[in-house]
Amino acid sequence: MTLDETDKKILRILQQNAKLSHKQIGDAVNRSATPVYERIRKMEEAGVVKGYVALVDHKKVGRSLVVFTAVHLDRHEHDVIKDFEKEIVHAEEVMECYHMTGTDDYLLKVAVRDMDEYQQFIVEKLSRLRNIGTVRSSFVMTEIKHETAFNV
Template identity: 40%
Template structure:
C-alpha cells in the first residue's frame, strides 16, 4: 500500500482475509504470491491504515436457537439528540440485535434482529424493544430466506 492507495495484492489479501480470517500467514502469502515476511508487513499496514478493523467468528443463529430474522423499522417520538442517544445506547445492549442503522426517511431506525419464531419475536418486542426510550411506532417484516450475507464489503 503506497500513499494510502490499495494495489491488486492488497485487494487480494483483503478478499482472502474476508473469506477466512484465521488463515495462517504462510497460507495467505502463498495465496497472494508473496513470501511470508512481506505478506505479514502488508497485513499489518492494512490493519494500521484501518482497512482491517477486526477479526470475528461468524456464529450460526439457528444453532444458537434463534433461527428467524426480523427486520424492524422504528420511529422515535422526538427527534432530538437526547432521544437518539438514549435509544441508540439501549439498542446496542440488546444481544438479539445483529445490525442497527439510523435512517433518513419515513422511519428513524432499521434493526435486524434474531429471534425464535413468532413467540420469540413477541417477547423481544414486549420485553425489550417497547421498553426502550422514545419508541413511538414500529413496522416489522420476517425474513423468509437469506440470499446473501457478507461480513463486509469486498474490494
C-alpha cells in the same frame, strides 16, 4: 490508507478464510510471509481490517427467526437519538442497527428463537425505550443472499 493490488488480493483472501497463515496468503499473492504480515498489520492499524470473526449459522444456535424491525422515534432531538442508540446496542437480540433516512429512523436486524421471544423483545425491551413512536416488523421467510465479503 491507499490500497494497492496486493493489499486488495490479501483482503479478498482474508474475507474468504481468515484462518490462513501468512505463508499461505503470501503464496497466493507471490510474497513471503513477513511482507504479508506487515501489510495485514498496517491494514489493521488503519482500521481497514476491523477484526476477525467466525460466521455462525443462526438456525444451528437457536435463533431461527430473523426480523427486520423498523423504528420511528416520536422526537428527534440529539439526546433522544443518542439515548436510543446507547440502549439498543445492549439488546442481545439485535444483530445490526442502522440509523436511516426516510420514514423510519432505525432499521434493526433481530435474531430470536421464535415468535414468543420476538414478542418478549418488543414488549420487555424495545417498548420500554423512551420516545419510541412506531415499530414495523418484516419477517424473513427465506434468506436468498448473505454476503460478508466486499469486492475490493
